[in-house]
Amino acid sequence: MNTNPQTAGPDASVSGPFPDTLGVSAAQARSAVLEELILKDPGRFRVLTGDRPTGRLHLGHYFGTLHNRVRLQDLGVEMFVVIADYQVLTDRDVADNLTGYVEELVLDYLAIGVDPARSTIFTHSAVPALNQLMLPFLSLVSVAELNRNPTVKDEISNSRQSAVSGLMFTYPVHQAADILFCKGNLVPVGQDQLPHIEITRAIARRFNDRYGGGTAVFPQPDALLSSAALLLGTDGTKMSKSRRNAITLAADEDETARLIKGAKTDSERHITYDPSTRPEVSSLLLLAGLCQNRTPQQVAADIGSAGAAALKKTVTEAVNEYLAPIRARRTEYAQDPAFLRQTLHEGNERARAVADATLAEVRAAMNSHYY
Structure with missing residues (x-):
């Protein structure tokens, strides 16, 4: 990599039609x-x-x-x-x-x-x-x-x-x-x-x-x-290191399953994606969708009336499958x-x-x- 900032990388600026102060x-x-x-x-x-x-x-x-x-x-x-x-x-x-x-x-x-x-x-x-x-x-x-x-x-x-x-x-x-x-x-x-x-x-x-x-x-x-x-944390608030409500990239499959099992949902059995009225359920659907390269609506349709337990099972499997190669590489580098x-x-x-x-x-x- 060229480490001279005067000759490497970007132009002095990237022109565009917007003012200096952006909303x-x-x-x-x-x-x-x-x-x-x-x-x-x-x-x-x-x-x-x-x-x-x-x-x-x-x-x-x-x-x-x-x-x-x-x-x-x-x-x-x-x-x-x-x-x-x-x-x-x-x-x-x-x-x-x-x-x-x-x-x-x-x-x-x-x-x-x-x-x-x-x-x-x-x-x-x-x-x-x-x-x-x-x-x-x-x-x-x-x-x-x-x-x-x-x-x-x-x-x-x-x-x-x-x-x-x-x-x-x-x-x-x-x-x-x-x-x-x-x-x-x-x-x-x-x-x-x-x-x-x-x-x-x-x-x-x-x-x-x-x-x-x-x-x-x-x-x-x-x-x-x-x-x-x-993505919300397992307690329904902002996912954060300090709040201990997050699933880390280094977590193993069992820890991931335990955290998702304890995640907050709601009492409605039919699973739907509605972030405004069902934020916790919707966040879990979004997480599964991101891991499976599907929309949260598609994930919700598959679960239907199977309830929160089926939702958490789906999310757990999706997260563990998605993170498996990342966790394997992490273990290798840690050695x-x-x-x-x-x-x-x-x-x-x-x-x-x-x-x-x-x-x-x-x-x-x-x-x-x-x-």
Whole structure:
């Protein structure tokens, strides 16, 4: 992979008919345009995506984002996947079991098909130049802009801490550094992450205006909205690591069966797909449909009046069959810890080379390249 951000990967920007600040409907329309462009010329795109190492990844992660990363990789899009170990501290006092969770993420990535020869897997803490970009970027946003970021507000309201640290407020700017260090011009996100992308676009635009001298140092990245539907946890609420209501990719068949058996449904025997009035039943139907490449309505029609027990049996069989090859690969990779370390070492080296080149360009643009 070419690690020079000035010559590799995307154009400085991807032109389109939409304004800088996008609402959800405009972002959805823009995403449809982007999907067509990806199919025509995947090499013009560079994606930044990633996860915080706070536990094993689950089916909500997989059908929400992970399988899309593999799809983009296989189409030929250049991928950077950050394991955001520094960002673990945004909503907690200490980063528990960090080494173990980082290894779990690498295992999950490899098991689902992320190819370290085509996708760069790296950690925040191993790329100093990336994190150093946050300092000039912070000078390009106001405290008021950070205060009114709706995603930050939501994270603060749901934080397990009595008082959040300053790192929470810099979280969107750190994400901007994640995206822009590699000149990323495409970021797969959910609707709730659109405000972060807008801050990143503003930072890129302001840096170019203030320091670019007529040259676009950074692209203004596009959000690629996922069309994935929301999967509920086994308790009927949002699937989440912290709520212990998720089926992880690493769960074995027996654990999967036990979790699905205890999943919340309702008292109506006839099984139908109706997310508005039967959210728990509909989520299970959706999960089975995703695993079987069928619509949830088709799954519901097959079950009919057989009730919740038949629904859970169908879902269990579908999930276990779908995850079988992923689990087999995960077990195989887990037996080779040297390969896991090598994958991360090589990814960190590639990311450092890109970040160092970008930071040198930033210093030159800011006229601070004096040593």
